[in-house]
Amino acid sequence: MFAGEIKELWRYPLKGLRGESLRSAVVDFDGLAGDRLFGVFEPGSDKAVWGGSHPKLMGWEAAWPAQCGCADAVSGEPVLYEPGGAAWGADEAGLPERLAETVDAEKGVEIRKVKRDYGRMLVVFEASVRKLSEQLGRDIDAMRFRPNVIVDADLEPFAETALEPGLAIRLGEHEFTLQKPCERCVLPSWDPNGANVRDKDLHKHIITELGNHFGVYVRISEPVTIKVGDAIAA
Template sequence: MFAGEIRQLWRYPVKGLRGESLRSAVVDSEGLAGDRLLGLYEPGTDKSVWGGSHPKMMAWEAAHPAQCSNADSSAGDPVFYESGGAAWGLDDPGLPARLAETIDAPKGVEIRRTRGSAGRMLVVFEASLRKLSEQMGREIESARFRPNVVVEADLAPFAEYDLEPGMRIRLGDFDFTLQKPCERCVLPSWTPDGSNERDKELHRHIITELDNHFGIYVTTAERAVVRVGDPIAG
């Protein structure tokens, strides 16, 4: 058994781009609302242009436009922001070319709707992040792992991987189901700000010492609302 609270919420409207910090979020069987709605692809193909192959993507941000009644709304198309701060609408005809130019994608890019986040939400535990930073001898940012939820809980570092898949985890007033630990790709080894620097030592450590996992996936079949500061329990 454990208890704690939600410290951060994040949404990534476009796969591979930096996301937006939230105060609250709606989650249902499709995943966190507004998360990973769009992706980049090589024109005319199904080949994804993703952060592991094009780490300069993370110099860009994507965020849903704030709504007067709800700043965390997922309504409307995401807005794209390049590293210099210039904003681009999804329907701007110059956006694909500008993306391709700045992320080193010589074949160009197409922006397409995706299947979203596959109905799951990624949770990272702060105790494990602190322990990983201690092991590496430097701060490892949670942004490298692109979590939806960052929690503080009275669990030992990495103890979340001993939790049984299928067990109930309560976030705020709602029950979620633990699906499985997140198997990591090469993406966490790249700086999460698009500066195009790779930490190969971190990549090796995650593979050899953490069984190539960091964070856990949770799902829900019902509509839930989670907020920063909500209690968690399992």
């Protein structure tokens, strides 16, 4: 049906912030190890402070302390980096105040672990990113879609979202299951680097021309390791 290879791997320790590039990663029932384990919330509530409501969040980065690009680099608390480069431990006392100040969160913020029933991994195809850029007449950064995996495969642009759920997809030596296309929220329309600039034409195009889908979710039950350069096939 198609074949190709993994070009990039990404994880986002803190939802809403930019993430870190990896060379390899462990994936299991909970998703990609260390991915989206923490969230930003209004103090004392379950109301999320996220990139769609506070786009300046994406000016911050989050990474696990051992930034070696290794699959086993998830331990302790993540480190957050301000737009200017200053580093904060996720449990530092002054971090919530500083983060709220820089992202215009007037009610303040708190960082805590998120609850999830199971994990899933978002795969984006380079051919679709290239075609989307062509359709809009400008380069579209794949990071707008916050993928875990970017692949280059011999599949027609956007065809991945029409694949049948339940399809077996091999990443490296491991068989994943296609769960469903990714239904997009407003987030891809905001600058992925925290510039607080919105591309409304992109948002409209995704809704009207692509059925509001971009990328696909896959999952696996047992722990496996995938790497940049691994083959992908279905």
